[in-house]
C-alpha cells in the first residue's frame with residue numbers, strides 16, 4: 001500500500017499532518033506524534049503582534065534618550081534581551097525540533113499587515129523549517145472598506161512574505177471571500193505553493209454572568225468537514241496548486257473523503273487534542289484497512305476521484321445538487 005503524497009513539493013510518507021495547535025508547540029508532543037506516524041507537523045503560529053512587540057521594544061531601547069550616535073550605542077539592547085523575546089524563542093524551537101525529529105516541519109506566521117514582521121520569513125528559513133504556512137485572519141468591521149481593497153491587503157501580505165523567503169509557502173485561507181476560487185488563484189499568482197482549506201474562526205459567545213463578550217478557540221467535529229470538501233473539490237479541478245484539507249478532519253473516513261475531494265494532505269488539530277497524540281496510529285490502520293477492502297493501491301490513485309474534474313459546468317452542477325438536496329427532503 002503506497003500512502004505517500006506530495007504537498008508543497010515535499011514528499012510526505014502519508015497524508016496525515018498535525019495542524020497548528022498547542023500540541024505542535026511542545027517538542028515532547030511532536031515526538032509522540034511522529035512516533036504515532038504523522039507525516040509532518042505545522043508549528044503553532046508566531047503572530048505579527050508578537051514580532052512587532054519585540055521590534056518596538058528594540059526601537060524603544062535604541063532611540064530612548066539618544067541625543068548623539070555614540071550615546072545611542074550604549075542603549076543598544078544586549079543579546080540576552082533579544083534572546084529572551086518570543087520571536088527568537090520561536091526560531092530556537094524550529095532548530096530544536098528539526099534536530100530532534102525526522103519529519104518535515106512547517107512553520108506558521110500569522111499576520112495581517114505589511115511591515116517589518118514579514119522579514120521573519122527569512123529567519124524561519126535560516127532556522128531550518130521545511131516550509132512556511134501563512135495565516136492571514138482579518139475580520140473587517142468597517143462597512144466602508146471595499147472588498148477589493150481588503151483582498152488586495154491579503155495579496156500584499158503574501159507577496160511581502162514571499163519576497164523574504166524561498167521556502168515552499170502555503171496560505172491558510174478562510175471561507176469568507178465572495179469568490180474563494182478567485183482568491184485561491186490570486187494567492188497562487190502571488191507566489192503561494194499551496195492552500196490550507198480552511199482555517200476555523202475562533203468562536204464568539206457572550207458570558208451572561210459577566211455580561212462580556214467571549215472568544216475562544218473551539219474544537220470542531222466531522223460535521224465541520226462539509227465546506228472543506230466542497231472547496232477542495234472545486235479548487236482541485238480549477239487551480240493547479242497543492243491543497244491541505246483542514247477543519248473537520250477527525251477520523252479515517254474524513255481523511256479518505258478529503259483526499260477524494262482533491263486534497264494532497266490533511267491537517268488535524270481538534271481530533272488530536274481530543275484523542276491524544278497516539279491517535280494517528282489508529283487512523284493509519286483504519287485508512288489502510290479501508291483502502292485494502294476497496295482495492296486501492298495508493299493515495300495518488302484516490303486523489304481527486306470525487307472532485308469536479310469531469311464536470312463541464314461546475315457552477316450549474318453545484319446549483320443542481322443544492323436544489324436536489326433541498327427538494328428531496330422527506331418529513
Ligand SMILES: Cc1cc2nc3c(=O)[nH]c(=O)nc-3n(C[C@H](O)[C@H](O)[C@H](O)COP(=O)(O)O)c2cc1C
Nearest residue numbers: 019020021044045135200217220247248268269270
Ligand atoms: C487550541 C487551538 C489552537 C490553535 N492555534 C493555531 C495557531 O497557532 N495557528 C493557526 O494557524 N491555527 C491554529 N489553530 C487552528 C487549527 O490549526 C485548525 O485550523 C482548526 O482547529 C481547524 O482544524 P480541526 O478541525 O482539525 O481542529 C488552533 C486551533 C485550536 C483548537
